[in-house]
Amino acid sequence: MQQISLNGKTILVTGAAGFIGANLVRRLFRDAPESVVVGVDNMNDYYDVSLKEYRLREIEGLAKNRQWVFVRGSIADRALIDSLFAEHQPDIVVNLAAQAGVRYSITNPDAYIESNLIGFYNILEACRHSYDGGKKGVEHLVYASSSSVYGGNKKVPFSVDDRVDNPVSLYAATKKSNELLAHAYSKLYSIPSTGLRFFTVYGPAGRPDMFYFSATKRLAAGQKIQIFNYGNCKRDFTYVDDIVEGVVRVMQGAPDKKTGEDGLPIPPYAVYNIGGGQPENLLDYIAVLQEELVRAGVLPADYDFEGHRELVGMQPGDVPVTYADSAALERDFGFRPRIGIREGLRAFAEWYKAYYG
């Protein structure tokens, strides 16, 4: 593995106003104060834009004495990405910009093709050309994949060695495509690349389209929440700080460039899972969420939970279980997620109370 120091480097983070991206940028300010962090985000309105603006304000609040550049624009805009690479010459690229969400991909497929395929292709092309003219170029491309690539995988825990050729949503298909495209580019142009399959990431200022967040909003408004697959779901929930810890560690270890027996380069390519490794029953997760919402004062102590929940069937594109085998991450980077749902949901509930009152 090629060790990479972050300090003094230029780091491009796409999706920097997003949930994971904003947390990563703040962490880089702390861990790599000498680095230049360039963030790009198109600030689209898939969910409440004020949340993205809030995250950017938090970043700005910490940006004093840090080299921080924010560019508002789309990774699907080839000219913009090329000019960003020409101007900043990033050493490390972390691609988190994407159209996320499984259900939305059923009604809005265009957004997935544009951001996740064309956008990612533009990033790969820019990485490829970063070596033109003998320049040092990009040392490591790290990009977000997703646990959704495992589809209805029956074998648990999900391992990166499992076959993942049966996506059950367009979102999953685009994420698997990212891994395939990255493999071809790593092979052809020796771009060191690492894909990270994140498992259901949650935390303060997270994504309002995700269950814990939308359920909280509905409960706080006195509305009913729907629990899919009659509660027979297991999710490997991962607290955002654990994800960021994993990303920062992975950024510092790029797959080696080696030559195969045929004299051709072996692609410096890797894929890892990052997941809690402790799948929780959805109903248990909801019970902890409710307790923490009461504790934080978002809901009154005598709230009638039973009266506000409705068990419904499975939704198209959903999978009944996700369960990460993070052994490879632990082997190569000495880390596996450690924050449990009690601690994580407490932080979310307290943030929610402070943010929404």
Ligand SMILES: NC(=O)c1ccc[n+]([C@@H]2O[C@H](COP(=O)([O-])OP(=O)(O)OC[C@H]3O[C@@H](n4cnc5c(N)ncnc54)[C@H](O)[C@@H]3O)[C@@H](O)[C@H]2O)c1
């Ligand atoms: N949160 C999770 O549970 C989870 C799980 C698996 C994978 N992921 C992946 O992790 C990454 C980050 O997810 P997140 O939860 O922070 O989502 P997010 O939606 O909060 O962040 C993505 C950000 O990218 C931006 N964006 C979207 N399309 C863009 C484009 N074309 N150009 C520039 N910016 C664009 C959005 O405005 C948003 O701020 C995504 O790739 C997502 O697919 C997330």
